Amino acid sequence: MFKHWHTDIQAVLGRDPAARSALEVALLYPSFRAVRRHRRAHWLWTHGMKLMARWMSQRTRRITGIEIHPGAVIGEGLFIDHGTGVVIGETAVIGDNVTIYQGATLGGTGKDTGKRHPTLGDHVVVGAGAKVLGPFKVGDHAKIGAGSVVLREVPAYATVVGNPGRVVKMANVRVGELDHANLPDPVKERILAMEDKIRRLEALVDQCGEDDSHDDL
Numbered sequence: 001m002f003k004h005w006h007t008d009i010q011a012v013l014g015r016d017p018a019a020r021s022a023l024e025v026a027l028l029y030p031s032f033r034a035v036r037r038h039r040r041a042h043w044l045w046t047h048g049m050k051l052m053a054r055w056m057s058q059r060t061r062r063i064t065g066i067e068i069h070p071g072a073v074i075g076e077g078l079f080i081d082h083g084t085g086v087v088i089g090e091t092a093v094i095g096d097n098v099t100i101y102q103g104a105t106l107g108g109t110g111k112d113t114g115k116r117h118p119t120l121g122d123h124v125v126v127g128a129g130a131k132v133l134g135p136f137k138v139g140d141h142a143k144i145g146a147g148s149v150v151l152r153e154v155p156a157y158a159t160v161v162g163n164p165g166r167v168v169k170m171a172n173v174r175v176g177e178l179d180h181a182n183l184p185d186p187v188k189e190r191i192l193a194m195e196d197k198i199r200r201l202e203a204l205v206d207q208c209g210e211d212d213s214h215d216d217l
Helices: 005-015 024-029 030-046 048-063 186-214
Strands: 078-082 099-103 105-107 131-133 160-161 166-170
Touching: 005 024, 005 030, 005 078, 030 048, 030 078
Parallel strands: 078 099, 105 131
Antiparallel strands: 160 166
16 A cells, blocks of 8 residues: 555656645645545455445545545556546556546446446546546557547547547647647537538439429420
């Protein structure tokens, strides 16, 4: 339970410019406190004391605003920035040196059994308010943009943004012409497709009407 203490503190110091000292992190950072308490709850969970583990995780949620199921597996150096509203599900697996921002969810879709939550590789960044839902892998060094909804596997070194999430960069090289200011709008695309279909149907009806008039002649 204590072997990750140093790397957990260094994760905060290395990635939050507002952190001034290890003592400040240990005493005042709710995200650090949530991760430390999760490691204890996870130990209880894996040693058969599941009720006690759930009690500890729910108390941690009330104290910090961060909900981590005690069954979740977390590597070294997890940094949850700010943290309020973060939810991490039971079968989630998080690699080393991952950064998760406030309001993010590593959850399930309600359609799976067994493994229901995502697996994050090393050095992954999950932006504020992002939803990563389902039992798939997010590759090493991937970045999930703020507010994105990701429902399928993300390759290593990919940057994913939007709802539904789409890969817009691979290893910092832009994919196609997408950027944050001009993300695809799935609702607009659906409306345009429907308008096109209506035009084609109207043209077909007009053609049938002309054929009928020729028959009358």
